[in-house]
Amino acid sequence: MTALSGTPTVRTLTELDLDGIVRIAEKTRGRYEPDLWEDRVTYYLRRAQEGSVVAELDGEVVGFMLGDIRSGEFGIEERSGWIEVLGVDPDLAGRGVGRALADEMLKRYGARGVRTVRTMVDRSMPEIEAFFTKLGFEADSLRPYSKRID
């Protein structure tokens, strides 16, 4: 595969991006999971066609960010933009792909009247925490709780 060059362009997610997303996920997670990602991509496409984006370089999908605008859950009445799934081709780490995706998502949310954007970060992924911190995200009072049901 020839090396990709240039600045990524970011555009709205379409169902044609699935194979690119599957490829990125396979590179990062080590598993070929087309059905899983198809389910996720279809879900986001149905919920809000312009709410999720992909980054493209030389016609190849090199990153994706899936999200949605919601309110009324967890006691949050304010319409909030959510960034829920993020993936960047590891071969292009440090090339600004994630930043480009986030900038576009934040711009789109702002254009739709959103004033707060939320996400959740696993403490076991410091690089993700660092990414969102650099973007200006801060730890929130909302905390994830979980309980195992065996």
Added chain:
Amino acid sequence: MTTTTTEIPKKFHDAVLKWRETYLPDYDYLIENWDRYFPRDDKFRLCAYREQGMPCAIECGEDAGKPKFTKACEMKPEAAQHLVAAIRAQASTEFGSIQQHQLTLARAQDEEEQAMVLRMMAEELRHGYQMLHLLTEDDWRPITGQTREQTVEEILSMKTGSHVLGAFNIDFESFVDNIVFCGLIDRVGKYQLAMQKVSAYAPMADSMPQMLREEAFHLAAGVVPLRRWVVKAAHGAATITMEVIQKHLNKWVPRAYEMFGDERGGGTNVKWGLKPMKNAEAQDQYAKEVAKVVRDLNMRYLRARLPELTLTEAEAGLSALERDRGGFRGVRFAELLRLPHREYARRRGVPAFTMVGLDGEKFENLEAFLAHLVRTLPDGYRATRDFQDYVTNLTAVARGEKSAAEAQKFMPQLRRVGGVCPCSKAVRWVADAGVELPAAV
């Protein structure tokens, strides 16, 4: 952005409900079982949507930058004529596709796939309803000479065979048609909707975003089952094979290309600001997109046949198969799907009634080309009146009895009179005399 909703005047709304009773008899089942099949999606609602916050200025054409038109009477008559023809054609395709899908909906082998198609049909109904909203909200009589009542009645009375666009006059023979149609023909619809989103006529532009959101599901309703089928085919399933899928691609892809209109046309729509690109450019983009769909399906097939492949090996293997058309670790190129050549089996546009084969090979001999069509098209389709009409015209052109232009212009309109079910004894086939089809918009 937010949307507002509205209903068309009651008499027209009731007419659509009546139409639905005949052509979408499983609608109530869909609504009753909506939460079972689509638990995360908003429930279906039959209404017209209008997106708020859309651009107010015309985005292309000779009036770019000026305020968008909100009424037909504000437009130049020729532009309004083009526009109303497009709206009517759009309405016709929406209702027409439901009639097609209904024929073979019950033949689905998988309940979930069937539910996806049923939901798609309900949303196509809403799209037709949206177009009726445009046709009844504004006064088009000075342009069409028709009252609103006449327009609505004309559209709702169309049956398979009398719809404006050719693809919607071809019967489905099996559930494979339903799925390939969703994946390919709805994809053309997506292009048209995306282009119409920049329409200089604001009500049309405002109608598109919700339709595009719904169309995204329709495409998934086609592509998701196709992906499952190629994986099953890779595992040796005897039900739907790669050969069956390929023959259905061969049946529908030429019709999809023709839906963009003549390759030389579309300039008028760009000039009037109704669409941002000409027919050939839109068709080129579509061809690239469908090529991607086919490649993705082939990748699924290859990785299902050879699950031990890494990502790098799979990509290299598929590229080698495509380049050399040979074999890769026991998988032959002939097993894979391929996109029919742009000029294959065409009856409209620049390559109409030329004898070009699946891979672009030129035929000099009519009999040889007909034999090629027999090998490459589904058996059930070859027994239809549509295929018979194509062969009749093709033969006439090949023998010099008719020019391609004449054969293009006049295709007998086929109407089914009587019940929807093809098994109904009440069904009669009526072939009208040649009818000049409307110029491609």
